[in-house]
Amino acid sequence: xxxxxxxxxxLQLEVxxxxxxxxxxxxxxxxxxxxxxxxxxxxxxxxxxxALVRSERIEILLAAAxxxxxxxxxxxxxxxxxxxxxxxxxxxxFLVSIYLLARDxxxxxxxxxRLITTLVWTSGGIAVAVLAWMLGYVVVKGxxxxxxxxxxxxxxxxxxxxxxxxxxHALVGTLEQMLIASVLSIPIAIxxxxxxxxxxxxxxxxxxxxxxxxxxxxxxxxxxxxxTVWVLQGRGPSGLAAGLALAILMIPTVTRTAEEMLKTxxxxxxxxxxxxxxxxxxxxxxxxxxxxxxxxxxxxxLGVARAVGETAPVLLTxxxxxxxxxxxxxxxxxxxxxxxxxxxxxxxxxxxxRAWSGAxxxxxxxxxxxxxxxxxxxxxxxxRGGSR
Amino acid sequence: xxxxxxxxxxxxxxxxxxxxxxxxxPEELHPxxxxxxxxxxxxxxxxxxxxxxxxxMEPGEVTALIGPSGCGKSTxxxxxxxxxxxxxxAAIAGTIELDGVDIYSEEMSPTEVRxxxxxxxxxxxxxxxxxxxxxxxxxLSLSGMSNEDPKALVEQCLRRAGLWAEVSxxxxxxxxxxxxxxxxxLCIARALAVHPDVLLMDEPCSALDPISTRVIEQTIRELCxxxxxxxxxxxxxxxxxxxxxxxxxxxxxxxxxxRIVEAGPTTQVFENPxxxxxxxxxxxxxx
Ligand SMILES: Nc1ncnc2c1ncn2[C@@H]1O[C@H](COP(=O)(O)OP(=O)(O)OP(=O)(O)O)[C@@H](O)[C@H]1O
Ligand SMILES: [Mg+2]
Numbered sequence: 254x255x256x257x258x259x260x261x262x263x264l265q266l267e268v269x270x271x272x273x274x275x276x277x278x279x280x281x282x283x284x285x286x287x288x289x290x291x292x293x294x295x296x297x298x299x300x301x302x303x304a305l306v307r308s309e310r311i312e313i314l315l316a317a318a319x320x321x322x323x324x325x326x327x328x329x330x331x332x333x334x335x336x337x338x339x340x341x342x343x344x345x346x347f348l349v350s351i352y353l354l355a356r357d358x359x360x361x362x363x364x365x366x367r368l369i370t371t372l373v374w375t376s377g378g379i380a381v382a383v384l385a386w387m388l389g390y391v392v393v394k395g396x397x398x399x400x401x402x403x404x405x406x407x408x409x410x411x412x413x414x415x416x417x418x419x420x421x422h423a424l425v426g427t428l429e430q431m432l433i434a435s436v437l438s439i440p441i442a443i444x445x446x447x448x449x450x451x452x453x454x455x456x457x458x459x460x461x462x463x464x465x466x467x468x469x470x471x472x473x474x475x476x477x478x479x480x481t482v483w484v485l486q487g488r489g490p491s492g493l494a495a496g497l498a499l500a501i502l503m504i505p506t507v508t509r510t511a512e513e514m515l516k517t518x519x520x521x522x523x524x525x526x527x528x529x530x531x532x533x534x535x536x537x538x539x540x541x542x543x544x545x546x547x548x549x550x551x552x553x554x555l556g557v558a559r560a561v562g563e564t565a566p567v568l569l570t571x572x573x574x575x576x577x578x579x580x581x582x583x584x585x586x587x588x589x590x591x592x593x594x595x596x597x598x599x600x601x602x603x604x605x606x607r608a609w610s611g612a613x614x615x616x617x618x619x620x621x622x623x624x625x626x627x628x629x630x631x632x633x634x635x636x637r638g639g640s641r
Numbered sequence: 642x643x644x645x646x647x648x649x650x651x652x653x654x655x656x657x658x659x660x661x662x663x664x665x666x667p668e669e670l671h672p673x674x675x676x677x678x679x680x681x682x683x684x685x686x687x688x689x690x691x692x693x694x695x696x697x698m699e700p701g702e703v704t705a706l707i708g709p710s711g712c713g714k715s716t717x718x719x720x721x722x723x724x725x726x727x728x729x730x731a732a733i734a735g736t737i738e739l740d741g742v743d744i745y746s747e748e749m750s751p752t753e754v755r756x757x758x759x760x761x762x763x764x765x766x767x768x769x770x771x772x773x774x775x776x777x778x779x780x781l782s783l784s785g786m787s788n789e790d791p792k793a794l795v796e797q798c799l800r801r802a803g804l805w806a807e808v809s810x811x812x813x814x815x816x817x818x819x820x821x822x823x824x825x826x827l828c829i830a831r832a833l834a835v836h837p838d839v840l841l842m843d844e845p846c847s848a849l850d851p852i853s854t855r856v857i858e859q860t861i862r863e864l865c866x867x868x869x870x871x872x873x874x875x876x877x878x879x880x881x882x883x884x885x886x887x888x889x890x891x892x893x894x895x896x897x898x899x900r901i902v903e904a905g906p907t908t909q910v911f912e913n914p915x916x917x918x919x920x921x922x923x924x925x926x927x928x
Contacts, residue, residue, distance in 0.1 A: 524762065530755040530783065
């Protein structure tokens, strides 16, 4: 429909142009070009233009080769054996060679540009490499012990030197505590962000200050706080207490990130909503928050990520446990970081192997939660756009 | 920002909404309204940017506001539907009457004023989280109205905004998937869906190509039979094409507030202005 309309417009314009040409010139005899047979026109092959010409690509390869060989030779000469030493020298020689080659073949300005581009790339590469290395380490150490039995049993019947046992009780604890902490903190945090950036109430300055102070709060202090006002008041340790402590840690992260996300929303949208006769709360609920949806999900994910690896507050509030406790409201409960922490301190290699498997489970759990949050966020957006 | 309504106002509002929501066909529309602005003065903080502007915008007419940049046209326009007060430091004096009722009085809440006096902004801004159809209906749900036949309303509003033919087969796509000109017409459709009595337009065509501009100008001419329209424009030809009445705003020297130098029928303002400064401006000989 749209294309047809455009086509018609274009046709109209072309006709107009022809008409005006005809007005000015007497009818001339330029032969109208024969329309070409579409079969004869060659199929076009799409290509992406390259940023670097061949000589530049060769220079980069040369520099890389210089880095590897130079550093290799140095390692042999000086008897360095560590991989990192090799990598650092290779990188340094690579950067210097890049600069020198570009300076000689082109100019110092080009060389500086090339050097900085390369530095940016390598910094990104290093960040990814460190992360991959760490993850790889956890996977290598933890994969051996990860099996069905490990995932579905707890540690209640495992003696100090036994094999067997598993992570189930800690997994359940982590899931329940994170659920409690999220349900408590995310709505509060998002409403606080709305207060800070949408309502802009008179207390906004104070609230922002308190939130900033909270984000600097050491996690053990949050644990101690709940320990004093909840656990010691006759309520005892529980998953709920841990959830409370973790919620305290999540609120500032989620609030500040959510506020940043609300800031990215164009004021024009708010004004348009109000100009349609909306009270402010409807403008927030129906326009601002849905538009910020994916940003708010990111904020929540960051909050969960902040809390899911905490050990100290859980130690003080849920105490940890070696057997499964389904109820988060009653009695001590384990969770993954605490499980890892407690097992790693044991002398027995079987315990330490279990701790590594626990770390792998924690990493995988976080990964799954993140992917789930993204998928739900995007599916929701699509359903919203596609309904009616 | 929500003002507490007196019970009596709430009733009239509800009655109003019922009438509005039962109307679908253009011929059933209420006759359009008039706005009378008297001695309107606007401040941002201590700075007076507009002084004693008096202008009446008649029913069924298009009123164009023209004048150089920074002379307070947008400010004046935004004071007409209580958008001015959204700026925290903004203040206003004078009276603005919609069909004889002061819109700044206790009798009207800002939300009621804004749903009766719609607005289209310079930059098209459809709601990104909503589909095209939902964008058109946004005003209804945002102001708590309901409609028995949303589909028909969507079609009617899109037709009146001159967009129906282009989007009828993709109403469920996101509002941001349209071109700039289409987005602007979507915003016009969105403003029409709440059946405003008055439509304020702040340079609605400044971001558009000539073809979209022409479509919107046509739309304006068609709408003005039912809706009182006030439009800010920098385009003299556009002012002449679409408006019946014209008001020329000017800041005389830097630091002064803007004032209305001349207002009258468009033909008179453009062809036979009584003020030499108006003559200079409309003939393009301005500073
Ligand atoms: N939010 C604001 N805070 C403070 N001053 C403002 C604000 N908005 C506008 N002003 C000032 O008010 C004066 C009038 O602005 P206004 O936007 O009404 O001009 P305009 O006639 O619409 O100009 P333009 O044609 O460029 O859109 C200007 O001097 C401007 O600096
Ligand atoms: Mg303006």
